[in-house]
Amino acid sequence: MAKTGTGKYEPVLADIREQISNGTLQPGAWLPSESGLMQHYGLSRYTVREAIRRLAGDGLIVVVDGKGSYVRPRSDRAAHNDTRAVYTHSQPDGTDTFTDAETPQWHEIETPGTYRTNATVDLALALGVPEHTPLFVHDRLLSTSDTPAGASGRRMTHRTYIPMPTCTRVQALADNPFRTPDELYAALTDAGITPQWTESVRATIPAPDDTTALHVPVGSAVLITRRTTTDTDGRPLLLEETRRSAHDTQLTYPLAPIQRPA
Known part of the structure; x- marks a missing residue:
């Protein structure tokens, strides 16, 4: 028995x-x-x-x-190396345009979700707005595969939160806040704003939705990045959050010198 x-x-x-x-x-x-x-x-x-x-x-x-x-394979090097950065491109007229470094690698495999919600305490603190401020949310499921089903590629979710004050400030976003990162950065620069970025990353146990959407192997964590876009005065304009399986994946960040805090 x-x-x-x-x-x-x-x-x-x-x-x-x-x-x-x-x-x-x-x-x-x-x-x-x-x-x-x-x-x-x-x-x-x-x-x-x-x-x-x-x-x-x-x-x-x-x-x-x-x-x-x-x-589990034993390796000192991750099989997947994702570069997290914003690239700048100088234009003939002297202006700069900005693009997300990951844009060429990841492709949408589902119709994006778009909706409006109110800022939680966590989001209000991250975006520098009062709690319950209206937010526009753009949800995308991405894959490194360009096949329609994306079955053979790795997966990542990308969610953007745009507070109502940003849409009030940028007319293009008031007309349509549901845009890709590159389109958002272009809308900001067209409005005369020079965007700046700060990013954080943490690992956490996957939620059931993460396990299903991202195909996270049992026992693996999820890597969550949060990129806050601000203006030159440090006022937050929008927040991007990505989630991907931490299995065999590392994130690489180019570093630029910054002024040491007083």
């Missing part, structure tokens, strides 16, 4: 950890199927799944829906 109950997965954990440690299971090697593990260890499906979940949580294996689990 199959064993059940709390802690029955420990022999599976110990054995597979040892096999990974001593090289019996090499990086990239697939683990036996659930049925194979059940038969080998004499455990229930529930217990085997709990063992797999814990191995994934420890970062030892990667779970692929519908295919199984394999030993």
Whole structure:
């Protein structure tokens, strides 16, 4: 009879950890199927799944829906290197235009979502506006694949928050606030604003929506970037937030010297 109950997965954990440690299971090697593990260890499906979940949580294996689990590759270099930057381009008339460094790499794979909401405490602080200020939101699901389904590429969500005061200040955004980053930057410069940017990044456990939309492997985190666009006086104009799987991914930032704070 199959064993059940709390802690029955420990022999599976110990054995597979040892096999990974001593090289019996090499990086990239697939683990036996659930049925194979059940038969080998004499455990229930529930217990085997709990063992797999814990191995994934420890970062030892990667779970692929519908295919199984394999030993996480050991590498000092991430397979995916995403450059986070804003490029500047000098025009013949002496003005500058700005583009997002990631624009050529990522492609929309769904119709963007557009709606209006009110600023939460978190968004109000980030945008320098009172709580409940009306915000225009532009949601996009992107992939590195240019195929219609985007099935073979990595995925990223990109969300833009534009507060009503910015739309009041920039007529083009009052007419249509739902734009791509490059279009937003152009609208600001056309209005005589010189944009500046500050970005932060953090890792967090994926929410259920992240796991589904981004195809995040079990046990992996999500990288969240927040880019705040301000004017030269430091007044926030808009906020962009991206989310992508942290699995095998690193973000690269070009650095420019800044004045040391007093």
